[in-house]
Amino acid sequence: MSDETKTNPNAWTTGITKIQPNSVRVKGYDIADLMGKVSFGAAVYLILRGEMPSESVGRLMDAILVSSIDHGATPPSALAARTVASTGASLSASVAAGIMSINASHGGAIENCARQLSHIIARCEETGNSLGEVAEAVLAEMKAGGQRMSGFGHRIHSNDPRTARLFELAEAAGATGKHVEAARAVQSVFEASGKKLPINVDGAMGAILADLGFPFETMNGLFMIARTPGLVAHVTEEKQRQKPMRKIDPVDHSYDGPASREIEHRTE
Numbered sequence: 001m002s003d004e005t006k007t008n009p010n011a012w013t014t015g016i017t018k019i020q021p022n023s024v025r026v027k028g029y030d031i032a033d034l035m036g037k038v039s040f041g042a043a044v045y046l047i048l049r050g051e052m053p054s055e056s057v058g059r060l061m062d063a064i065l066v067s068s069i070d071h072g073a074t075p076p077s078a079l080a081a082r083t084v085a086s087t088g089a090s091l092s093a094s095v096a097a098g099i100m101s102i103n104a105s106h107g108g109a110i111e112n113c114a115r116q117l118s119h120i121i122a123r124c125e126e127t128g129n130s131l132g133e134v135a136e137a138v139l140a141e142m143k144a145g146g147q148r149m150s151g152f153g154h155r156i157h158s159n160d161p162r163t164a165r166l167f168e169l170a171e172a173a174g175a176t177g178k179h180v181e182a183a184r185a186v187q188s189v190f191e192a193s194g195k196k197l198p199i200n201v202d203g204a205m206g207a208i209l210a211d212l213g214f215p216f217e218t219m220n221g222l223f224m225i226a227r228t229p230g231l232v233a234h235v236t237e238e239k240q241r242q243k244p245m246r247k248i249d250p251v252d253h254s255y256d257g258p259a260s261r262e263i264e265h266r267t268e
Contacts, residue, residue: 016047027051041065044225048218056173057212063169064208067162067201068223070230074250077101081231085238086246094238098231099224107223111216113151113206117182118216131185139189149186151203153196162201170208177211 017026024031026043027050034043038052041061045053053061073079081098089097104112116138123134142149154160170176183199183206190197199207202223209219 015050044222048214048221054173056169057175060166060169060173060175060208060212063166064205064222065226067166067205068226070227070233072255073234073253076106077227077231078234079248079250081235082238082242083248085235086242086244086248088244091232091235094235095228095231098234099228102220102224102227107202107227108220109150109200109202110206110209110223111219113149113183113203114179114210114219115216116149116151117179117186117207118210120182120186121178131182132188135182135185136189139186149197151183151206152186152190152199154200157200158196159198160200160204163199163204166201166204166208170204170211175208175212179207179210183207 015027017024018028026034027046029046029052034046038046039058039062041064042053042058044065045058045061070078073082077098080101081094084097085091085094102108120131120134120138123129123138124131127134129137139149167176167180170180183203187197187199205222206219209222210216214222
């Protein structure tokens with residue numbers, strides 16, 4: 001017991017950030033030293049996991065956050081944020097409404113998929129059967145019980161363009177393990193049954209984050225971190241371009257932003 005706890009029975013401790021006059025240290029690292037040297041994805045990894053990631057895992061974390069920065073105006077979080085913004089609410093209230101819409105059925109597929117893949121892996125270890133055999137059995141049980149496998153298929157994409165890139169970066173970072181293998185086994189079972197339900201970005205994130213060792217409970221939070229800039233953009237656009245208290249149609253809208261363009265490769 002620390003001296004502070006002895007003198008103050010209400011004292012409590014935190015292991016995240018140490019604040020002293022003219023000093024801010026996140027998980028022991030000087031924040032000023034991190035600035036300009038560490039990417040945002042690496043900093044997110046640090047504050048959630050407690051250690052600095054390798055350079056390749058840091059790039060993977062950046063990619064995970066970029067992959068979910070926005071998905072148009074149709075997701076519940078964007079619609080909620082725009083609806084609240086349309087009433088004249090503040091930026092913070094409007095974005096908070098969007099964040100509050102991220103739950104089990106929106107964004108939560110990341111955590112749900114990771115848990116389901118972990119269950120498949122555990123069954124493999126218990127039974128000694130292959131991932132394919134267990135995945136087939138688990139999917140059959142889920143179907144019989146009226147449950148769905150999270151992280152597979154998409155309401156818009158038949159081949160989610162973000163999935164392959166995340167797996168490519170995960171392979172480069174050495175961050176693919178049993179959960180990614182289990183996800184691919186599930187996809188194979190779907191294909192064999194005639195269902196085209198490829199791994200979507202949520203499933204890829206769930207499998208990769210689980211293989212990186214992230215606790216299930218933080219995965220929905222990573223989606224919130226990723227989506228917040230998109231929500232800020234939706235709220236700002238709503239206030240600038242639309243009339244107050246409008247009836248927002250979730251489908252009947254069109255895109256009028258910049259045309260397709262490529263990244264300019266710069267050298268410093």
